[in-house]
Amino acid sequence: MTELSINPMIDHRKGKLDKIENFMAILLLLGFILGIILQYSTLEFIPTNDDNWRIEILAEQYYQSFHHILLLLSLILTILPSFFFIPTSLRIQSQFMGSRIYRGRDFLRFIGWSQSLLGIFYFVSFFIPSYMLENQIYLLFEPFIAHIFMLFAFLLTVFHKRQGIGLQTGFSWFKALIFIIVIYLSIGLFIDLLVTEPIAKLFDLELVSWREDQISQEILGASQNGWLGSIFEILMIGLLVPIAEEIMFRGLIQTIIHRKLGKWVGMILTALLFALIHVDLSLLAPLFVIGMVLSWLKVYFNSLWPPIMFHILMNSISTFIYLIQ
Numbered sequence: 001m002t003e004l005s006i007n008p009m010i011d012h013r014k015g016k017l018d019k020i021e022n023f024m025a026i027l028l029l030l031g032f033i034l035g036i037i038l039q040y041s042t043l044e045f046i047p048t049n050d051d052n053w054r055i056e057i058l059a060e061q062y063y064q065s066f067h068h069i070l071l072l073l074s075l076i077l078t079i080l081p082s083f084f085f086i087p088t089s090l091r092i093q094s095q096f097m098g099s100r101i102y103r104g105r106d107f108l109r110f111i112g113w114s115q116s117l118l119g120i121f122y123f124v125s126f127f128i129p130s131y132m133l134e135n136q137i138y139l140l141f142e143p144f145i146a147h148i149f150m151l152f153a154f155l156l157t158v159f160h161k162r163q164g165i166g167l168q169t170g171f172s173w174f175k176a177l178i179f180i181i182v183i184y185l186s187i188g189l190f191i192d193l194l195v196t197e198p199i200a201k202l203f204d205l206e207l208v209s210w211r212e213d214q215i216s217q218e219i220l221g222a223s224q225n226g227w228l229g230s231i232f233e234i235l236m237i238g239l240l241v242p243i244a245e246e247i248m249f250r251g252l253i254q255t256i257i258h259r260k261l262g263k264w265v266g267m268i269l270t271a272l273l274f275a276l277i278h279v280d281l282s283l284l285a286p287l288f289v290i291g292m293v294l295s296w297l298k299v300y301f302n303s304l305w306p307p308i309m310f311h312i313l314m315n316s317i318s319t320f321i322y323l324i325q
Contacts, residue, residue: 031077102164
């Protein structure tokens with residue numbers, strides 16, 4: 001009799017915790033989306049002398065009222081839910097660790113954890129003295145904080161289900177490597193001629209990317225710390241960023257969309273999200289094409305490793321070119 005009366009209470013408590021975790025994860029996802037919307041709202045279209053538009057991002061000191069409102073809402077929805085999501089998620093962690101099947105709920109938990117860690121980081125940074133935030137080590141890591149937390153979130157939530165998102169072998173590594181090299185060389189030769197320049201000309205856009213300029217400045221700053229700084233940038237941009245982004249896009253997002261809406265919808269929507277999240281309208285079209293290539297590699301080889309390899313090759317070579325320039 002006692003066991004029968006306790007079990008419904010336990011089930012009710014678990015159900016309540018599930019609802020709290022889901023609700024907080026949704027709030028954290030909204031905070032993430034608002035952060036992307038904020039970045040798009042700060043894009044400036046500046047007319048050039050040759051009747052084109054150069055797209056730049058507005059510096060924070062020039063934010064208007066609605067920018068500050070978006071920033072405040074994004075911070076609130078990233079920081080406050082974190083203090084409820086993390087303890088709740090830890091209390092029900094065991095019920096997810098037993099299953100090896102990847103579900104949409106796992107993606108929501110991944111977003112919840114990655115945003116919660118970011119929210120705690122923002123909260124703690126409010127109390128850190130400014131001179132510590134100007135430390136060279138902090139400045140090296142700061143651009144990659146979100147990607148680092150994405151990997152932590154993956155380890156906490158989906159790592160035990162890694163085969164369900166495509167982190168398995170069973171394909172020809174040699175064939176994958178040949179495909180990757182051929183596709184990379186083809187993109188290098190033809191993407192500007194066939195995609196980037198025609199789209200830019202169609203919309204009168206100047207082919208100057210604020211994001212690429214920002215990355216080049218970060219690499220330049222790191223290289224001033226000597227060869228260790230250069231190696232750090234190659235490891236972060238060439239290794240950590242591709243792994244984190246491929247796990248999130250081709251692993252978590254594409255798998256869910258593919259399962260629900262089919263292969264091609266999964267590839268197209270994932271590539272579109274991949275392009276949009278970079279907030280780079282000048283290079284939106286080539287980013288979409290690259291996203292489609294990465295999505296196709298995932299489907300063709302039925303594994304996440306080929307797109308990871310392609311992304312690593314692409315980012316590593318780009319970083320190396322920035323360094324030698």
